[in-house]
Amino acid sequence: MSSILTNTSAMVALQTMKGINAGMNKVQAEISTGKSVGSAKDNAAVWAISKVMESDVKGFKGISDSLSLGSSTISVARQAAETVTNLLTEMKGKIVAAQEDNVDRSKIQTDVAKLREQIVSVVGSAQFNGLNLVNNNDTVNILASLDRSATGVSASSIAVAGQDLSIGNYVAKAVFAGSDGVSDRCRYRWLPGP
Numbered sequence: 001m002s003s004i005l006t007n008t009s010a011m012v013a014l015q016t017m018k019g020i021n022a023g024m025n026k027v028q029a030e031i032s033t034g035k036s037v038g039s040a041k042d043n044a045a046v047w048a049i050s051k052v053m054e055s056d057v058k059g060f061k062g063i064s065d066s067l068s069l070g071s072s073t074i075s076v077a078r079q080a081a082e083t084v085t086n087l088l089t090e091m092k093g094k095i096v097a098a099q100e101d102n103v104d105r106s107k108i109q110t111d112v113a114k115l116r117e118q119i120v121s122v123v124g125s126a127q128f129n130g131l132n133l134v135n136n137n138d139t140v141n142i143l144a145s146l147d148r149s150a151t152g153v154s155a156s157s158i159a160v161a162g163q164d165l166s167i168g169n170y171v172a173k174a175v176f177a178g179s180d181g182v183s184d185r186c187r188y189r190w191l192p193g194p
Contacts, residue, residue, distance in 0.1 A: 080126030
């Protein structure tokens with residue numbers, strides 16, 4: 001039985017307004033966080049999965065940064081190695097030209113010494129972020145991936161071996177050697193520095 005004091009239409013409107021208000025609060029929370037599950041109380045399982053995925057995304061950003069840094073370091077080393085190769089090719093041309101009898105070997109020796117200085121400069125300055133891959137034999141590990149297993153998360157790296165292109169490590173071959181090890185026409189040779 002209805003009472004005269006009970007306004008059912010107002011009660012229905014009040015319930016509807018409470019539902020709209022609760023829905024609006026939820027939508028506001030979703031908008032501000034960008035997530036439909038903003039906390040563990042919304043949906044604990046989905047929230048736990050989302051937290052693992054968030055940490056993976058942070059890890060992958062770190063891996064991306066590591067790979068970019070490694071790529072830049074290797075690019076600098078590659079460019080230095082190509083420059084050293086070009087300088088050595090030019091030096092070889094000068095040494096071969098010195099085999100002629102009618103050339104000024106002192107000028108060629110000066111040119112070879114300048115090329116040698118350029119090699120020293122290129123090898124010494126071929127570093128990126130303090131790491132020089134052409135002036136040592138160290139192996140550098142570049143973070144490449146995160147591997148998830150039942151026991152946890154482990155990191156995988158790419159090993160990049162450095163090469164020592166410094167001047168002291170070149171060994172000359174006796175190409176025009178005679179019986180005494182040095183040809184009579186070829187007394188000119190490049191000796192590595194100390």
